[in-house]
Amino acid sequence: MELSxxxxxxxxxxxxxxxxxxxxxxxxxxxxxxxxxDGVAIxxxxxxxGNGKIIARKCNKCGRIMLPPRMFCELCWRATDEWVYCEDTxxxxxxxxxxxxxxxxxxxxxxxxxLPAVIHIDGxxxxxxxxxxxxxxxxxxxxxxxxxxxxxxxxxxREGSITDITHFKxxxxxxxxxxxxxxxxx
Amino acid sequence: MGQKVAIVGAGITKFVSRAQExxxxxxxxxxxxxxxxxxxxxxxxESVSLGSAPDAFDGVHMKGEYLRDGSGxxxxxxxxxxxxxxxxxxxxxxxWFHVASGMFxxxxxxxxxxxxxxxxxxxxxxxxxxxxxxxxxxxxxxxWIFALEYNRYMETYGLTKADIAPVxxxxxxNAMDHPSAQLPGEITVEDVLNSELLAWPVNRLDISPAxxxxxxxxLAGEHAAKRITDKPIWIEGVGWSLDTAYWATRDLSxxxxxxxxxxxxxxxxxxxxxxxxxxxAEPYDPFTYKELHHMEGLLLANRGEAPQLLADxxxxxxxxxxxxxxxxxxxxxxxxxxxGLMKVIEIFLQLRGEADKRQVPGNPTCGLAQAxxxxxxxxxxxxxxx
Amino acid sequence: xxxKVAITGLGYTEFSATSPGTSFRELTYEAAVKAYNEVGIxxxxxxxxxxxxxDFCEGYSISDEYCNxxxxxxxxxxxxxxxxxxxSLATGVMLVLTGGFDIVVVQALSKLSNMKTVPNLVNFAxxxxxxxxxxxxxxxVSGLGMNRFLHDGKATREQCAQVVVKNRANxxxxxxxxxxxxxxxxxxxxxxxxxxxxxLLDLAQVADGAIVFVLASEKVTGSLTDNPIWIxxxxxxxxxxxxxxxxxxNSVATRLAGDMAYKMAGVRYPAKEIDLAEVxxxxxxxxxxxxxxxxxxxxxxxxxxLEDGRTTSExxxxxxxxxxxxxxxHLFEAAGAQKVMELVLQLRGTAGSRQVADAHKGLAxxxxxxxxxxxxxxxxxxx
Numbered sequence: 001m002e003l004s005x006x007x008x009x010x011x012x013x014x015x016x017x018x019x020x021x022x023x024x025x026x027x028x029x030x031x032x033x034x035x036x037x038d039g040v041a042i043x044x045x046x047x048x049x050g051n052g053k054i055i056a057r058k059c060n061k062c063g064r065i066m067l068p069p070r071m072f073c074e075l076c077w078r079a080t081d082e083w084v085y086c087e088d089t090x091x092x093x094x095x096x097x098x099x100x101x102x103x104x105x106x107x108x109x110x111x112x113x114x115l116p117a118v119i120h121i122d123g124x125x126x127x128x129x130x131x132x133x134x135x136x137x138x139x140x141x142x143x144x145x146x147x148x149x150x151x152x153x154x155x156x157x158r159e160g161s162i163t164d165i166t167h168f169k170x171x172x173x174x175x176x177x178x179x180x181x182x183x184x185x186x
Numbered sequence: 187m188g189q190k191v192a193i194v195g196a197g198i199t200k201f202v203s204r205a206q207e208x209x210x211x212x213x214x215x216x217x218x219x220x221x222x223x224x225x226x227x228x229x230x231x232e233s234v235s236l237g238s239a240p241d242a243f244d245g246v247h248m249k250g251e252y253l254r255d256g257s258g259x260x261x262x263x264x265x266x267x268x269x270x271x272x273x274x275x276x277x278x279x280x281x282w283f284h285v286a287s288g289m290f291x292x293x294x295x296x297x298x299x300x301x302x303x304x305x306x307x308x309x310x311x312x313x314x315x316x317x318x319x320x321x322x323x324x325x326x327x328x329x330w331i332f333a334l335e336y337n338r339y340m341e342t343y344g345l346t347k348a349d350i351a352p353v354x355x356x357x358x359x360n361a362m363d364h365p366s367a368q369l370p371g372e373i374t375v376e377d378v379l380n381s382e383l384l385a386w387p388v389n390r391l392d393i394s395p396a397x398x399x400x401x402x403x404x405l406a407g408e409h410a411a412k413r414i415t416d417k418p419i420w421i422e423g424v425g426w427s428l429d430t431a432y433w434a435t436r437d438l439s440x441x442x443x444x445x446x447x448x449x450x451x452x453x454x455x456x457x458x459x460x461x462x463x464x465x466x467a468e469p470y471d472p473f474t475y476k477e478l479h480h481m482e483g484l485l486l487a488n489r490g491e492a493p494q495l496l497a498d499x500x501x502x503x504x505x506x507x508x509x510x511x512x513x514x515x516x517x518x519x520x521x522x523x524x525x526g527l528m529k530v531i532e533i534f535l536q537l538r539g540e541a542d543k544r545q546v547p548g549n550p551t552c553g554l555a556q557a558x559x560x561x562x563x564x565x566x567x568x569x570x571x572x
Numbered sequence: 573x574x575x576k577v578a579i580t581g582l583g584y585t586e587f588s589a590t591s592p593g594t595s596f597r598e599l600t601y602e603a604a605v606k607a608y609n610e611v612g613i614x615x616x617x618x619x620x621x622x623x624x625x626x627d628f629c630e631g632y633s634i635s636d637e638y639c640n641x642x643x644x645x646x647x648x649x650x651x652x653x654x655x656x657x658x659x660s661l662a663t664g665v666m667l668v669l670t671g672g673f674d675i676v677v678v679q680a681l682s683k684l685s686n687m688k689t690v691p692n693l694v695n696f697a698x699x700x701x702x703x704x705x706x707x708x709x710x711x712x713v714s715g716l717g718m719n720r721f722l723h724d725g726k727a728t729r730e731q732c733a734q735v736v737v738k739n740r741a742n743x744x745x746x747x748x749x750x751x752x753x754x755x756x757x758x759x760x761x762x763x764x765x766x767x768x769x770x771x772l773l774d775l776a777q778v779a780d781g782a783i784v785f786v787l788a789s790e791k792v793t794g795s796l797t798d799n800p801i802w803i804x805x806x807x808x809x810x811x812x813x814x815x816x817x818x819x820x821x822n823s824v825a826t827r828l829a830g831d832m833a834y835k836m837a838g839v840r841y842p843a844k845e846i847d848l849a850e851v852x853x854x855x856x857x858x859x860x861x862x863x864x865x866x867x868x869x870x871x872x873x874x875x876x877x878l879e880d881g882r883t884t885s886e887x888x889x890x891x892x893x894x895x896x897x898x899x900x901x902h903l904f905e906a907a908g909a910q911k912v913m914e915l916v917l918q919l920r921g922t923a924g925s926r927q928v929a930d931a932h933k934g935l936a937x938x939x940x941x942x943x944x945x946x947x948x949x950x951x952x953x954x955x
Contacts, residue, residue, distance in 0.1 A: 001196065001223040002540045003365050009215025010200030010366070010399055011207060023206060026701050027305070028245060033688040034631035036318050039595025046319070067435075068320050072601050074430060074641040077608075077615050094341065094438060096333030097386035102325055104307035114385075116330040118338075118434045129434035131321050131330075139386075144341045163323045188670040240633040247628040247697035250654050251944045254813045261828060263808050265663070266654045268625075270634040276651065280663075287669035289836075314633045428650035431638050446647050454672070560637040564650075 041069040050160035086123030088150035093118040135167030147171040188286035192411035192418030195224030195404035201368040201519030204302040205398035210256025212400035213298035220402035232290040234264040237277035237297040239522035242311035257296040271559020272566040274526015279424040298400040299521035308396035333385040342439035343490030351378035353474040361513020363543040368519030399521035423455030423569035433561040444483025447565040455569040465550035468529035470558040471514040526557035578793040578800035581786030583607030590685040591780040600642040603782035611796040615644025619673040624680040658908030658948035662806040676787040680906035715767030720821035727875030732857040733760035743899025745926040750901040774856040779901020783909040807832025811945035825947035826865035837951040850911035852939040853896040908938030919954040
């Protein structure tokens with residue numbers, strides 16, 4: 001049954017076929033709203049972010065200090081044991097220099113790129129990374145293995161969210177007090 | 187194991203950036219072709235299994251119910267399964283449960299995807315794949331996670347983008363011989379490296395496109411298969427594995443879930459030396475680096491050494507270990523679930539010697555198709571034999 | 573049937589209108605731990621996992637990403653069924669019957685309290701081009717179905733109301749049910765009109781909860797439990813997805829799914845052989861439509877059987893002793909799991925004050941809710 005012996009379905013149309021009305025479409029915006037229960041572990045995590053602290057949860061069987069915190073250890077299959085505060089510093093495990101927005105549109109020239117990174121947080125077990133964004137750094141200066149520190153919103157602006165940390169910035173750049181803000185600080 | 191299961195027929199549509207057909211219509215086109223290809227009708231199908239990616243693409247809640255009539259599931263035992271990007275290769279596995287269990291002698295396996303309905307871009311449907319509390323607030327885009335994994339892979343093994351870009355060159359060239367192909371072409375490594383930078387290290391030509399399309403296969407139990415065709419292709423091994431959702435806590439340089447899924451399938455198929463016994467493979471290639479990453483996870487290359495096999499021409503169609511002879515997702519296109527099933531169909535055709543200009547030399551008898559997805563955490567594998 | 577498959581372990585949470593202190597992960601974890609503890613297993617003993625979810629119920633695209641950690645399935649063969657939990661159960665049965673898997677976990681969760689616009693959600697399942705632009709409240713579909721059912725003389729409006737009275741009263745004996753209540757037929761008939769003939773009290777209300785089953789092959793069942801509940805048959809089917817071409821007032825899907833399950837289970841005379849049934853009553857009249865489609869009562873007789881008390885917990889064929897969707901709560905894709913769970917408790921003889929006497933063979937049926945025509949059935953027995 002070689003494919004060449006069949007007439008394949010699938011009729012390609014162009015965006016202009018729609019804009020010119022050759023092909024009819026119907027546009028709808030879904031009206032779906034959610035409010036997720038954070039639960040015990042993430043609830044406390046967010047609360048502590050509001051306090052300007054990163055908190056993890058420890059399993060005394062495997063010894064892992066876990067971020068994001070969880071009330072059960074998925075590997076040992078048991079309840080976790082204690083809360084452990086971590087540092088607000090860490091190491092860049094990997095990063096990207098992102099030129100596009102969530103909807104695939106391009107970030108205009110001259111505007112800061114998005115700088116997502118997986119950051120291993122000091123005080124948590126090795127390999128315990130979180131997703132966040134980098135800032136106050138030239139994109140071409142970012143290196144894997146770089147030490148970074150959380151930049152927090154002012155206490156009265158925090159709302160118990162992962163965005164209470166606006167971004168992570170290089171530890172060294174912090175000491176120099178860089179003059180110009182560049183990169184992905186948002 | 188239960189009764190043996192064979193693929194006896196296959197159907198596929200063209201993969202296009204925007205199809206005039208609805209998801210239902212695409213599903214019907216592929217299903218009809220699959221039935222026609224083995225001279226059967228829908229009445230001969232005792233069960234139907236559907237694979238399709240997020241409901242957000244179609245903008246329909248319970249999309250499996252919506253696609254049911256187009257997929258031939260009306261008044262039949264019909265079920266939808268879903269393992270993210272791994273769905274297309276999970277589809278024959280889910281169909282295999284139906285037949286291998288002895289509950290059914292035939293199963294129509296359908297994968298249909300209509301991604302273009304999402305505005306302004308299909309990528310928007312992926313924003314809600316991230317953890318709603320700890321990640322979505324950062325406005326992540328889908329490309330982030332793959333760029334992060336790609337970068338980690340390069341860093342761990344000291345690779346450069348130029349080592350990885352030839353995957354795109356090879357697959358787009360292979361796709362020139364595939365009648366469904368959306369983005370075939372002759373390009374160079376320079377073209378890949380100089381294409382639009384999306385999220386370093388990912389450029390435009392490192393990525394497979396969003397697509398509309400459908401694919402379908404017909405499965406039959408041992409006795410039925412031999413009555414239906416002289417050339418059944420047997421499902422000898424199936425494997426799948428899901429890693430933790432806490433993706434940022436994983437070692438991104440090596441896909442251990444791919445290895446788990448491969449070992450499961452190899453054990454079932456009695457394969458002890460995959461590099462010798464798997465003569466042809468369709469590893470999942472939504473991004474250039476993924477083909478290499480997956481070859482390593484599938485134990486078809488040493489860790490960090492897949493790029494060397496690529497450079498040596500081993501993975502070309504006429505090489506010792508052809509990878510993605512179809513043209514893969516990079517060349518043929520990526521209507522998510524249908525793209526995975528396209529890979530299964532490619533191995534089916536190659537083992538039957540019916541792959542037209544794409545036919546690899548040497549009359550292969552054993553091949554593998556693999557898909558991958560979720561938060562870089564699920565892998566699905568089937569091993570097929572003549 | 574070639575081999576035998578048993579439900580050996582069962583874990584569940586309370587069902588409640590909300591569960592604010594618990595995340596979706598923590599809810600499932602609670603049920604999973606209970607199920608595994610019942611049979612003394614750990615995740616490493618489990619061969620494969622079947623989870624159940626629908627993206628827009630969870631609020632995630634690719635919601636199967638998040639099904640794993642809380643069932644202990646890290647780096648295991650875990651899959652998600654986008655259907656009802658009885659579809660997942662049927663997949664579990666197929667997995668065992670392939671001979672390749674001895675212990676299979678089936679998971680189902682409802683965290684619908686986090687979905688703030690449920691009417692829009694259900695509306696979002698309608699045909700996007702033909703139906704949705706009419707912009708009706710989704711319950712109009714229930715109104716169309718009930719009106720046709722009544723028109724065809726299948727039951728009276730009062731009998732439909734009596735379903736509500738029976739099931740919400742049954743739920744008072746179910747300690748994990750969310751909506752137990754003492755109502756009268758007049759309460760139902762006087763309740764707010766929604767999409768007539770459907771009134772507010774005819775409709776089940778949303779609830780949260782998680783249920784986990786441990787399935788096992790015959791080979792290993794003895795090592796897990798002394799009290800296995802055997803899955804004798806499973807079936808699933810549908811009618812047309814489109815509103816325009818379905819057989820209104822008849823649950824064709826339930827008939828087909830039931831017949832498939834009966835055939836597999838070797839049940840020839842359902843009305844005689846089935847001791848109790850748990851069926852979808854998400855809209856009151858659906859209970860009557862479903863038990864008729866399942867051949868438990870003659871066509872048009874289900875309402876009379878109800879009036880005669882035959883389907884109460886003391887009747888000769890109790891239906892929805894648990895309280896059903898009306899009494900326990902509407903659990904969306906976990907709905908079927910609650911029905912199977914009730915059978916397991918009843919057939920084990922551990923259903924407490926609502927225990928049905930001499931229960932040996934039970935039937936669980938689920939309909940996937942508006943606007944679908946999709947149904948699944950399981951026949952369970954304790955020997």
